[in-house]
Amino acid sequence: MDAVLETRNLRKHFGALAVANDVSLTVDRGARHALIGPNGAGKTTLVNLLTGALAPNAGRVILEGVDITGEPQHRRVARGLARTFQVNQLFPGMTPLESVALSVAQRRGTTGRWWPRLARDGEAIDEAAELLDRLRLLDCAHEPTKTLPYGRQRMLEIALALALQPRVLLLDEPAAGVPEDESVELYATLAELPETVAVLLIEHDMDLVFRFARHITVLVAGSVLVEGSPEEISADVRVREVYLGEADHG
Amino acid sequence: MTMDHKLRYAPEVDRLKATASWRLSEVGFWLLTIAAYFLLPRQLVLLSRVAVMGLFALSLDLILGYAGIISLGHAAFFGLGGYAAGILAQHGWGEPLSGLVVAGMIAALLGFATSFLVLRGSDLTRLMVTLGICLMLFEVANKLRSLTGGTDGLQGVSLWPILGIWSFDLYGRTAYGYSIIVLFLIFLLVRRVIHSPYGLALRGIKENQRRMHALGTPVARRLVVAYTMAAGLAGVAGALLTQTTQFVSLDVLSFEKSAEVLLIVVLGGSGTLYGGLIGSLALIVAQYLLSGISPEYWQFWIGIAFIALVFLARGGLMGLARGALALLHARWHGSEIPSGG
Amino acid sequence: MLTVLFDGIASGGLLFLLALGLSITLGIMNFVNLAHGAFAMLGGYVAVVLLNRWGVPFLYCLPVAFVVPALAGLVLERTIYARLYNANPLDQVLFTIGIVFASMATASYFMGSQHQIIQLPPFLQGQYHVMAGFDVGIYRLFLLGFCGLIALFLHLVLMRTRFGSRLRAAVDNGRIAQGLGINVNRLFAITFAMGSGLAGLGGALGIEILNLDPVFPVKFLVYFLIVVAVGGTGTVGGPLAAALILGIFDVAGKYYVSQIGAFVIYAVMVIMLIWRPQGLFGRRAVD
Numbered sequence: 001m002d003a004v005l006e007t008r009n010l011r012k013h014f015g016a017l018a019v020a021n022d023v024s025l026t027v028d029r030g031a032r033h034a035l036i037g038p039n040g041a042g043k044t045t046l047v048n049l050l051t052g053a054l055a056p057n058a059g060r061v062i063l064e065g066v067d068i069t070g071e072p073q074h075r076r077v078a079r080g081l082a083r084t085f086q087v088n089q090l091f092p093g094m095t096p097l098e099s100v101a102l103s104v105a106q107r108r109g110t111t112g113r114w115w116p117r118l119a120r121d122g123e124a125i126d127e128a129a130e131l132l133d134r135l136r137l138l139d140c141a142h143e144p145t146k147t148l149p150y151g152r153q154r155m156l157e158i159a160l161a162l163a164l165q166p167r168v169l170l171l172d173e174p175a176a177g178v179p180e181d182e183s184v185e186l187y188a189t190l191a192e193l194p195e196t197v198a199v200l201l202i203e204h205d206m207d208l209v210f211r212f213a214r215h216i217t218v219l220v221a222g223s224v225l226v227e228g229s230p231e232e233i234s235a236d237v238r239v240r241e242v243y244l245g246e247a248d249h250g
Numbered sequence: 251m252t253m254d255h256k257l258r259y260a261p262e263v264d265r266l267k268a269t270a271s272w273r274l275s276e277v278g279f280w281l282l283t284i285a286a287y288f289l290l291p292r293q294l295v296l297l298s299r300v301a302v303m304g305l306f307a308l309s310l311d312l313i314l315g316y317a318g319i320i321s322l323g324h325a326a327f328f329g330l331g332g333y334a335a336g337i338l339a340q341h342g343w344g345e346p347l348s349g350l351v352v353a354g355m356i357a358a359l360l361g362f363a364t365s366f367l368v369l370r371g372s373d374l375t376r377l378m379v380t381l382g383i384c385l386m387l388f389e390v391a392n393k394l395r396s397l398t399g400g401t402d403g404l405q406g407v408s409l410w411p412i413l414g415i416w417s418f419d420l421y422g423r424t425a426y427g428y429s430i431i432v433l434f435l436i437f438l439l440v441r442r443v444i445h446s447p448y449g450l451a452l453r454g455i456k457e458n459q460r461r462m463h464a465l466g467t468p469v470a471r472r473l474v475v476a477y478t479m480a481a482g483l484a485g486v487a488g489a490l491l492t493q494t495t496q497f498v499s500l501d502v503l504s505f506e507k508s509a510e511v512l513l514i515v516v517l518g519g520s521g522t523l524y525g526g527l528i529g530s531l532a533l534i535v536a537q538y539l540l541s542g543i544s545p546e547y548w549q550f551w552i553g554i555a556f557i558a559l560v561f562l563a564r565g566g567l568m569g570l571a572r573g574a575l576a577l578l579h580a581r582w583h584g585s586e587i588p589s590g591g
Numbered sequence: 592m593l594t595v596l597f598d599g600i601a602s603g604g605l606l607f608l609l610a611l612g613l614s615i616t617l618g619i620m621n622f623v624n625l626a627h628g629a630f631a632m633l634g635g636y637v638a639v640v641l642l643n644r645w646g647v648p649f650l651y652c653l654p655v656a657f658v659v660p661a662l663a664g665l666v667l668e669r670t671i672y673a674r675l676y677n678a679n680p681l682d683q684v685l686f687t688i689g690i691v692f693a694s695m696a697t698a699s700y701f702m703g704s705q706h707q708i709i710q711l712p713p714f715l716q717g718q719y720h721v722m723a724g725f726d727v728g729i730y731r732l733f734l735l736g737f738c739g740l741i742a743l744f745l746h747l748v749l750m751r752t753r754f755g756s757r758l759r760a761a762v763d764n765g766r767i768a769q770g771l772g773i774n775v776n777r778l779f780a781i782t783f784a785m786g787s788g789l790a791g792l793g794g795a796l797g798i799e800i801l802n803l804d805p806v807f808p809v810k811f812l813v814y815f816l817i818v819v820a821v822g823g824t825g826t827v828g829g830p831l832a833a834a835l836i837l838g839i840f841d842v843a844g845k846y847y848v849s850q851i852g853a854f855v856i857y858a859v860m861v862i863m864l865i866w867r868p869q870g871l872f873g874r875r876a877v878d
Contacts, residue, residue: 051464077466089464091457097262102454105447106465111472114448119267121447129259141262164465320681367864373680374623375864378816385813386857393854505809509688516685550696556689560675560682 003062004029004198005081005168010049010059012222019045020056021222027168031198034213036206038242042222043202044086047170050200051083052076063168080167084157086176086202092146096137096156099145100128103163128163135159135189151182158189168198175205187211210234218242270445279524283430287423295422300534301429302491307514307526308433308440309483314512315521316444317476318456319368322377322508323384324484327357329503330387331485336404336498337397344410350432350489357485358478365477369470381505388503403499407492418496425494432490433527436483441523443479452476513552516559519568528567593725595846596839601731603838604738605800607831609793609811610818611745612786618824619761620676620779623683626690627790627815628808630660632698634791635803639707649712656795657788664787668780676779691808699805707803730799737796741789746827758782759825814841817860 005027012020019042027033035043048054050061052073060069063079071079091099104124105111119125132138135155140148145156154174161169171190178186190212193199203209209216210230217227218239226236233239286297306328313319331353338349367379391398399405411417416424443449451472454462462469492498501507510533518529540548563570613627634656641647641655667690675683711730719727749755760768761778769775794803801811814837822833837856844855 053463072468073463074466074468077464083464085460085464089458089461091454091461093457094453097266098450099454101266102447102450103465105450106467110447111451111467112448114443114446114475116447117270117442117445118447118450119263119270119445122263124447125263125266126259129262133259138262142265160461160465314681320684322684367861370864374617374816375820377623377625377684378813378820378860379864381816382813382857382860386854386861389854389857509692512685512688516681520681544700546696546700548696549692550700553689553691553693553696556685556692558689560678560686560689564682 002029003027004031004064005050005200006062007046007050008060008062010046010061011057012045012049012054013057019222020049020059023059023219023222023224025217025224027198027200028215029198030195032201032212032214033199034201034203034209034216035219036203036209036216037219037225040221041219043219044172045222046219047083047172047200047202050170051081077164077166080165081170082161082164082166082168083170084161084172084174086172088153088157090145090153090156090160093144095142095144096132096148096159097125097128097141099156100131100159100163101125103160104128104131107164131159131163134192135162136185149182151178151185154178154182154186155189162193166197168200169193171199171201171203173202173204175203175208276524279527280434283434287426287430291421291423294426296534296538298422298425298429298494299491300530301426301433302487302494303511303514303534304527304530305429305433305436305490306484306487306511307518307530308437308523309480309487310511311515311520311523311526312440312443312480312483313476314515315525316449316452316456317473318459319473319477320373320377321368321380322505322512323380323382324480324511325503325505325507326380326384326387327361327481327484328488328491328507328511329384329391329498329500330360330488331357332488332492332498332502333391333398333404334485335489336407336492339407339409339493340404344408346409346412346428346493349409349493350486353489354482354486357488358482361481361484362474362478364481365474368477369473381508384503384505384508388500388505391500391503399499401500403497404492407496407498409493409496418494422494429490429494432486436486437523437527440483444523448472448475513556513559515566516564517555517566519566522566522568525566525568532567593721594727595843597725597727597735598731599839599842600835601728601734601738601838602800602842603835604735604742605793605797606814606818606838607834608738608741609790609797610815610822610834611827611830612783612788612790613815614819614822614824614830615758615782615786617819619758619782620672622672622676623680623687624672625684625687625812626694626808627786628811629691629694630664630787631790631794631797631811632694632803632805632807633660633663633794634788635707635794635798635807636698636702637791638795638798639702639709639803642709649709649715653792653795657792660791660794661784661788665780665784668783672783673776673779691812695805695808702805704805707798709798711799734796734800742827742831749827754781763825813857813860817856817863821860821863 003026007023007025010020010023023046037043045054049056052071060067062068063076063081068076068079101124104127108124110121129138129141132141135158137152137155137159140152145153158174175183175186187208201212213230216230216233218225218233220242225238225242290297310321310324313321334353334356335349338352364383368376392400409418412424412428418424451467455469455472459469488502514529514533515526517532518525518527609631613624616622616624637659638652638656641652642649675686715730715733717729721727749758757773757778760773761775817837818830818833822830840859841856848855
């Protein structure tokens with residue numbers, strides 16, 4: 001199993017508060033890797049460190065053998081690292097087709113060109129439409145994003161990332177806030193993700209985690225507590241303590 | 251992609267294409283500008299000003315309505331272009347077209363140089379930087395009296411005939427034709443930019459910059475291009491004003507001018523390509539019709555207009571027109587009124 | 592040279608008074624009030640009317656110059672401003688520009704467009720000649736003392752009173768402050784009123800030094816913005832230091848390099864912003 005994304009001794013602190021403590025994490029090719037932990041454990045921070053939205057105080061981030069620690073966000077995306085956000089980051093006034101077409105255009109590197117007509121790039125729009133179709137969003141392709149129900153917006157969030165044809169996909173709590181009846185589609189979409197894409201999933205929804213993940217890392221207070229297969233993790237006493245303890249305090 | 255595959259999503263492609271095609275109303279608008287030449291021969295000086303301010307507003311809308319940058323000092327580029335063209339003509343080079351190009355390039359240069367400042371920091375910093383640069387330029391122009399003529403303005407600006415054929419006349423006929431043609435050509439350019447992948451990216455930046463970063467867009471680079479372009483076009487507008495009026499003075503660099511063009515864009519409807527043009531027509535015509543009233547009165551009601559726009563008609567005149575059309579459409583077809591976008 | 596320094600500090604103190612309200616408004620409500628100068632102008636004109644038309648002694652005009660804009664601010668805040676706290680920045684800009692223009696026009700209409708001239712009371716006129724190259728204007732000395740006292744007072748209020756700690760909490764994180772039971776709306780209203788009142792006080796004190804005319808709100812807008820951007824929000828010391836620096840540079844610039852005049856200020860601002868976009872002292876003014 002070779003690693004497609006790894007961090008080595010990643011550290012980040014805000015003043016006295018350490019949000020990432022010597023985090024060494026490995027995501028293998030084609031992985032279905034979940035990152036779990038109580039609130040405030042630093043999971044989203046880690047994603048931000050991986051994507052370059054945050055710069056670490058120490059440690060390295062390595063993508064496909066290349067040290068990308070100093071690289072800006074857009075360079076990392078070009079290398080095949082894409083993410084979704086915990087809180088939807090969409091384009092409220094644009095339609096899903098326009099949004100995904102933008103993502104496709106960005107991947108193809110045409111967003112710097114102001115002379116060609118977007119509408120003439122049939123291939124890009126076609127690709128966008130196909131992706132929407134796959135995620136069952138085609139019927140609302142021309143409605144402004146802000147008018148869509150939350151579940152579909154969440155799917156669009158994933159579509160935007162998929163349009164980038166990433167090698168590594170970081171999903172930040174994709175199920176967050178999605179109502180029961182719409183979560184079936186979400187689960188199906190996640191199950192249909194191509195095997196070539198390595199997926200790092202941050203989730204609180206244990207159902208989804210155990211259904212989806214083949215490997216789990218538990219993060220607590222910025223440090224890796226334990227990692228292993230789903231069976232190992234669910235049997236681990238320390239993990240139970242962390243979650244039970246959390247349940248105790250509500 | 252096989253032919254079948256392409257056909258499958260043809261309706262989607264066509265629908266997106268349709269948003270970029272020329273509407274009848276647009277064609278009508280431009281035909282009207284030609285008609286005005288013949289129907290309103292005594293108002294051509296006024297209409298030239300409408301065209302110039304419309305171009306100025308178009309340049310601001312490029313960054314305001316499409317990239318989401320609020321500038322309180324866009325007149326810096328307008329004025330710089332105006333003075334560049336004026337000084338050029340005053341010193342003997344009265345060729346209009348090259349004057350426009352030079353002015354545009356100088357303004358674009360300033361835009362490029364200051365774009366990095368504008369991109370750093372928050373909304374507040376941006377407001378300050380844009381305001382500060384405009385005020386700085388005003389001060390410089392004020393102090394360099396020997397070059398700019400100070401508060402009296404630049405004297406002796408005389409232009410050669412356009413392409414050697416059409417000379418500027420007292421009735422503004424040449425001025426009007428010149429302004430409208432320049433406006434139209436630049437409009438075509440901006441229209442092209444808006445409907446390009448770059449234009450879509452700009453919209454994306456305005457709607458959600460964080461998302462654009464996550465999509466891998468070098469946001470700063472895109473914004474620098476937009477800002478530079480907007481500055482250059484504003485400079486062309488300023489030069490156009492100087493050339494058509496054979497005069498330029500300090501007010502082209504004032505905060506009031508920056509506020510005026512901002513009002514025009516919002517009045518017409520920002521982010522709608524035509525908003526700046528409609529707004530310019532509305533404001534300048536209003537100014538003309540109400541020219542008898544005192545300046546304080548005018549300024550007061552402009553202030554009220556700003557406030558009213560915020561609460562009543564944020565989509566501006568274009569927004570109102572669209573709303574009215576949607577209403578009519580719904581009544582005519584007896585269907586649900588579509589929710590506003 | 593010392594005179595220039597002294598004058599600069601006095602100017603800075605005045606500028607601090609004028610701009611503090613803007614800093615607080617921005618820090619708490621996240622609202623860019625471009626019309627802040629209008630409240631200062633109001634205070635100035637109120638003082639002029641009291642002094643020139645009704646012969647009220649200068650020192651008695653000052654409290655009124657505080658109260659009237661404070662009330663105006665309170666009313667405007669509760670009625671209109673409050674609706675725009677969560678509006679997008681463009682709306683805020685448009686709205687406040689509208690207020691500026693309307694107020695400028697009103698001032699011009701009622702008071703004329705010339706600079707306002709007032710007669711300072713005799714005990715505030717004149718100057719001490721301390722030594723060669725150092726003359727201390729009595730009025731400027733008064734300004735210095737007055738502004739210094741107010742700065743101290745405000746600092747104590749902010750740091751030592753319950754009101755102050757609520758204010759600081761709201762600046763840090765409004766939502767959590769609300770969750771803690773702090774009546775944020777009332778806090779906003781009081782703060783806005785006080786900020787406007789201080790501006791009005793500054794406007795009245797500034798008639799003698801800054802030239803009061805209807806263009807005041809626009810002319811000094813940049814100065815206020817610089818103080819806020821450089822000095823940050825949430826403290827008294829930040830804007831104070833920024834205002835002092837700005838005052839010194841402004842006076843020195845006008846005195847030594849008079850050909851360039853106000854250009855120095857804008858250049859300073861641009862350099863400041865390149866170097867430290869988040870200000871010298873405070874945290875980022877706006878997210």
